[in-house]
Every structure is written in structure tokens, then in C-alpha cells.
Amino acid sequence: xxxxxxxxxxxxxxxxxxxxxxxxxxxxxxxxxxxxxxxxxxxxxxxxxxxxxxxxxxxxxxxxxxxxxxxxxxxxxxxxxxxxxxxxxxxxxxxxxxxxxxxxxxxxxxxxxxxxxxxxxxxxxxxxxxxxxxxxxxxxxxxxxxxxxxxxxxxxxxxxxxxxxxxxxxxxxxxxxxxxxxxxxxxxxxxxxxxxxxxxxxxxxxxxxxxxxxxxxxxxxxxxxxxxxxxxxxxxxxxxxxxxxxxxxxxxxxxxxxxxxxxxxxxxxxxxxxxxxxxxxxxxxxxxxxxxxxxxxxxxxxxxxxxxxxxxxxxxxxxxxxxxxxxxxxxxxxxxxxxxxxxxxxxxxxxxxxxxxxxxxxxxxxxxxxxxxxxxxxxxxxxxxxxxxxxxxx
Numbered sequence: 001x002x003x004x005x006x007x008x009x010x011x012x013x014x015x016x017x018x019x020x021x022x023x024x025x026x027x028x029x030x031x032x033x034x035x036x037x038x039x040x041x042x043x044x045x046x047x048x049x050x051x052x053x054x055x056x057x058x059x060x061x062x063x064x065x066x067x068x069x070x071x072x073x074x075x076x077x078x079x080x081x082x083x084x085x086x087x088x089x090x091x092x093x094x095x096x097x098x099x100x101x102x103x104x105x106x107x108x109x110x111x112x113x114x115x116x117x118x119x120x121x122x123x124x125x126x127x128x129x130x131x132x133x134x135x136x137x138x139x140x141x142x143x144x145x146x147x148x149x150x151x152x153x154x155x156x157x158x159x160x161x162x163x164x165x166x167x168x169x170x171x172x173x174x175x176x177x178x179x180x181x182x183x184x185x186x187x188x189x190x191x192x193x194x195x196x197x198x199x200x201x202x203x204x205x206x207x208x209x210x211x212x213x214x215x216x217x218x219x220x221x222x223x224x225x226x227x228x229x230x231x232x233x234x235x236x237x238x239x240x241x242x243x244x245x246x247x248x249x250x251x252x253x254x255x256x257x258x259x260x261x262x263x264x265x266x267x268x269x270x271x272x273x274x275x276x277x278x279x280x281x282x283x284x285x286x287x288x289x290x291x292x293x294x295x296x297x298x299x300x301x302x303x304x305x306x307x308x309x310x311x312x313x314x315x316x317x318x319x320x321x322x323x324x325x326x327x328x329x330x331x332x333x334x335x336x337x338x339x340x341x342x343x344x345x346x347x348x349x350x351x352x353x354x355x356x357x358x359x360x361x362x363x364x365x366x367x368x369x370x371x372x373x374x375x376x377x378x379x380x381x382x383x384x385x386x387x388x389x390x391x392x393x394x
Contacts, residue, residue, distance in 0.1 A: 001045065002104040006114050008038050009100060009376060014121065016369040017167070020157040021140040025086075028368045032093030035372065039096035042103050054102045056382045058338045061331035062095040068324055068331075069291040078290025079297055087292030087323070093368055094375045101379025111380055115174050115348070115394055118373070122171035123192045126199035129156030129164060133202060155203050165200050165208025166364030170351040170377055172196045172212055176219045177348035177394060204257040206266065207361050211354050222347035270314045270361065272303035277318035281325075288325035297322065312366055316359035335378075342381040348394045349381035 016031035045051040069088040072078040105111040136142050158164040179189035200208045279301045289297040313319035321329040340353040358364045365371040384394045
């Protein structure tokens with residue numbers, strides 16, 4: 001059952017990322033329901049005594065978020081019920097992905113294979129998205145129109161480049177870990193790591209570039225601590241990685257990224273969103289406006305109007321507090337704090353806490369395509385880093 005579950009979850013990841021450009025609700029509902037169905041199968045197996053449940057303390061705040069949304073519906077504290085229903089389904093999918101991951105990632109072989117496969121998928125996605133960005137400006141997959149509301153340069157199936165960058169932030173530390181610790185296929189993993197980093201440059205995501213660069217500096221230090229590597233191995237590894245990064249990063253076209261860093265006011269718009277969010281939090285500090293309702297409540301507190309629909313706060317921490325009040329903020333802080341401890345301990349899981357840092361300046365996990373990968377990685381770091389069959393097993 002663990003192998004079937006791993007294949008099922010990977011299929012959910014591939015499916016939802018492949019249709020990230022689709023605005024219809026089915027594109028997000030399918031993976032969410034898919035994860036919930038798998039979780040129900042595991043729950044049935046537990047009730048029948050066919051399997052022993054493996055749990056984690058971080059499941060409590062995840063279930064608490066779902067319960068908090070249900071409470072908002074029951075008490076009528078949500079300002080608009082439909083977005084809250086959708087947000088509850090979103091969090092059910094995240095919690096289900098994490099729960100199923102806990103069951104299958106206790107098996108070291110399956111966990112390692114899943115991570116390697118996920119990194120391979122990220123490698124293919126990065127190449128495809130980079131090629132797509134240079135060859136298609138108004139068609140997803142060179143065929144499907146962008147729609148009536150352009151969202152900027154296309155980057156593969158991603159409507160928003162920062163969500164692509166978030167996916168890379170999650171997978172980049174894993175590729176670095178394998179590049180450093182794997183003896184066979186080391187060159188391949190160095191190539192994968194360099195490609196992932198170069199793709200963030202091509203996406204011109206400022207936050208993605210900064211955070212990926214931090215990962216590039218920190219992950220090797222975390223991996224190498226307590227390990228015996230000869231000076232020659234270290235020098236060769238550094239030279240190979242630097243050479244590949246230069247080889248791929250320069251053709252990726254850093255001009256757009258450099259120009260974005262040169263903007264006079266990089267926080268224009270985001271600053272006003274944050275100010276409005278602060279006023280909304282003061283208005284309802286305890287109950288919030290209802291999960292999923294930041295866009296609904298925002299017009300009443302808007303500081304400016306650029307003619308576009310404000311779909312997110314561009315600061316998930318502020319948005320979570322607006323929608324769920326201080327209780328939701330407390331639950332998210334618990335999840336992020338736990339992720340930071342586990343991410344640093346495993347080294348390859350550093351991308352998980354990095355995503356929560358990214359959430360201060362954007363909305364990288366508001367779509368299931370990235371959030372499911374994030375919560376699967378959280379399950380992996382919950383089980384990894386304790387016992388290793390081999391030195392290269394995460």
C-alpha cells in the first residue's frame with residue numbers, strides 16, 4: 001500500500017502543477033480530493049487493523065485550521081461562506097497530503113526514491129518552463145490563450161513566476177544534498193542543482209533568487225557538518241557547481257532580474273496591501289474575516305486602486321491573520337517553527353522553512369500545486385534525519 005500511495009501522491013503533484021494555469025476550480029479540486037481520498041483509505045486501513053498509524057504533533061495545528069474554518073461557518077463569522085468552503089477544502093488537501101506522507105515516508109527506501117523522483121520532476125519542469133518563457137509569450141503550452149487578464153510573462157504552466165520559484169526553493173536543497181552525498185550520479189545532481197538555480201534567474205523572481213542563493217550557501221554547510229570529506233573532494237565539488245552555475249545562469253538571461261532589483265520602490269503595492277491588512281486585523285483580531293476572504297474584505301480597506309483585482313495580500317502571514325485572526329496566526333507560527341527545526345536538522349529539508357520566509361513578501365503556497373509539494377516535504381522531514389540505511393539516504 002505504501003508504494004501505491006507514493007505513486008498516487010506523485011501523480012497528484014504532477015497533475016496539479018501541469019494545470020497551474022487553469023483558472024477553473026476543477027484544477028485545484030482534483031488534487032485536493034485525490035489526497036483526501038487516499039487519506040480516507042489509510043484511515044479505513046487503521047480502523048480494520050491493517051496498518052498502524054504514524055502521526056506527528058504538527059498534525060494538530062493543521063486539523064485546528066480546518067476546525068477553525070468550520071467554526072467560522074457555524075457561527076457565521078465569515079463574511080462570505082463560499083471562499084471559506086474552498087479554503088477548508090484547500091487545508092483538508094494539505095493536511096491529507098501530510099498525513100499520507102507520514103505513513104509512506106517512514107520507509108527509508110520509499111522516502112529516498114520519492115525525493116529523487118520529485119527532484120527529477122523539478123529538473124524537467126525547470127527546463128520546460130525556461131524554454132517556454134523564451135518561446136511563448138501569450139499561450140500556455142504554445143496552444144492555450146492566456147485569457148482576458150494577462151498576468152505577465154508566462155513561465156510554463158505557472159501564471160505567477162513566484163510560485164514557480166517557490167517550487168524550486170523546496171526542491172533545490174534536496175538536489176544539493178544528493179549532489180554532495182551521492183557518489184554515483186554526482187555529476188547529474190550537480191547539473192540538476194545548477195539548472196534549478198538558473199531557472200529561478202530566468203523567472204526573474206527577486207525573492208526566489210535571494211532565498212535560493214541563501215540555500216546555496218547554507219545547505220552545503222549543514223550537509224558537511226559531522227561528515228568526513230577530503231579537501232580534494234570539496235574543492236572539486238565547489239568548482240564543478242560554480243562552473244555549471246555560470247554555464248547555465250548566464251544563458252538564462254539575468255537582465256530582467258537585474259532590472260527588477262533596480263526598481264526605485266520594489267515594495268510598491270505590497271506596502272499598501274500590508275497597511276490595509278493591518279487595519280483589517282485591528283477590525284477583527286480574534287475571529288478574522290473568514291478563511292479565503294481577504295479578497296472579499298479588502299476593497300473596504302483599500303489604500304489605492306491600480307485597476308486590477310487584488311486576489312491576494314502578497315503577504316501570506318498578514319493574509320492568514322486577516323482571515324483567521326490571531327488563532328490562525330498562532331497555528332501557522334507553530335507549523336513554521338516546527339518546520340524550521342526539522343528543516344535545519346535534515347539540511348535537505350531547508351526549503352520548507354524558506355517557503356515560510358517567502359510568505360512574508362508573497363503568496364507562494366496559495367495554489368495546491370506548490371502547497372501539496374510543501375506538505376509532502378514536511379512529512380518527509382518529519383520522518384527523515386533520524387535513521388539512515390546509508391549515508392546518502394535523507
